[in-house]
Amino acid sequence: MIKQFETFASLCAEIRRDKADKSPTAGRYPVRLILLNDFKTMFDLADYLSGQNTTVFHLDSLLEDDEQWLTRDEIVNTLKDIRTDTLVIPLSEILRFFPENLFTAVMISIFEIENLSGEYGKRIYIPLAGLKERVEKDFLKIYPRKSIWSPVWHLDTAFEKKKTIYQIAFQTDPLTHSADIKNIRDWLNLWKKSADTEIISVSPIMV
Numbered sequence: 001m002i003k004q005f006e007t008f009a010s011l012c013a014e015i016r017r018d019k020a021d022k023s024p025t026a027g028r029y030p031v032r033l034i035l036l037n038d039f040k041t042m043f044d045l046a047d048y049l050s051g052q053n054t055t056v057f058h059l060d061s062l063l064e065d066d067e068q069w070l071t072r073d074e075i076v077n078t079l080k081d082i083r084t085d086t087l088v089i090p091l092s093e094i095l096r097f098f099p100e101n102l103f104t105a106v107m108i109s110i111f112e113i114e115n116l117s118g119e120y121g122k123r124i125y126i127p128l129a130g131l132k133e134r135v136e137k138d139f140l141k142i143y144p145r146k147s148i149w150s151p152v153w154h155l156d157t158a159f160e161k162k163k164t165i166y167q168i169a170f171q172t173d174p175l176t177h178s179a180d181i182k183n184i185r186d187w188l189n190l191w192k193k194s195a196d197t198e199i200i201s202v203s204p205i206m207v
Contacts, residue, residue, distance in 0.1 A: 001140055002132075002152045008041065011155045012048055018151070019085075019123060025149050027120045031079070031110050034127040035135060035154040039090075039191040042127050046087060049125060054085040059094065059188055066183035070094055072102060076109045085123045090191045092128035100138050107139040129191065 005011040011034070018026065036042055046056050062070060062078060079088065095103055115122050128135065132154060140152065181187050182202055 001150050002035070002136070002154050005153060005155045006157075008044060008048075008155065008157070011045075011153060014153060015049075015052075015125075019121075022121070026151075028114055029111070029149065029151070030082075030115050030119075030122045030124045031113055031151065032123055032125050033135070033152045034125060035132045035152065036127050036129045037155070037157055039129055039193075041155060041157060042089060042129055042191050045125075045127055046089060049087045052085075054087055054123075054125070056087045056089065057082070058089060059091065060185050063185055063188075066185040069184060072106050072109070075106060076113075079110060079124060080113055082124055083119060083122070085125075087125040087127070089127060090129070090188060091126055092131050093188055093190065095128065096131060096134075103134060104138045104142070107135070108143070111143065111145075 003014070005014065015032075018032065021027075034045065036045070050056050057078075059070065059075075059078075062074060075091070075094065082088075095106065098106065110126070113124070135152065140150070143150070180193065181190065
């Protein structure tokens with residue numbers, strides 16, 4: 001079901017091995033789910049894959065305004081439209097707010113995506129930070145192909161120091177300007193600040 005890795009190097013080796021896999025199922029289904037314990041590893045993964053002829057797609061590029069929240073259809077249709085090897089980030093920061101039924105529906109839809117004939121062997125890498133338990137409980141528990149095809153990898157490294165997010169319900173100009181999260185776009189870029197342990201949010205959408 002979930003393939004475990006103890007080091008970042010072993011995960012990268014699996015990515016290379018899997019990319020070379022010419023078996024029918026591996027070539028037909030592009031999505032590879034990568035469960036991570038922290039944002040730092042997500043940053044390292046983006047850095048590694050960008051050097052492996054893989055496009056890094058930032059979900060905040062889909063936002064038409066800074067306070068837009070992405071829907072199930074927008075997420076799934078975006079993944080269906082991907083034509084080359086691509087890392088999609090940070091989907092975990094959207095999925096973690098979805099209720100169980102919507103979380104499950106998105107995951108099932110993602111894993112049903114198939115490569116077109118001219119794209120056989122394309123990979124779509126989706127790292128999720130801190131969502132291993134939800135993936136196991138809300139998705140893999142009911143995923144019908146889990147016994148024969150479950151491209152879910154978990155890098156079981158030490159957790160980063162816990163982040164504390166302070167949600168401020170009022171705003172002053174200095175606080176607003178210095179806040180880490182002022183809107184949804186800032187939230188979707190929080191993964192890049194892996195070293196920060198205290199985060200200030202003044203976004204009314206995040207309350």
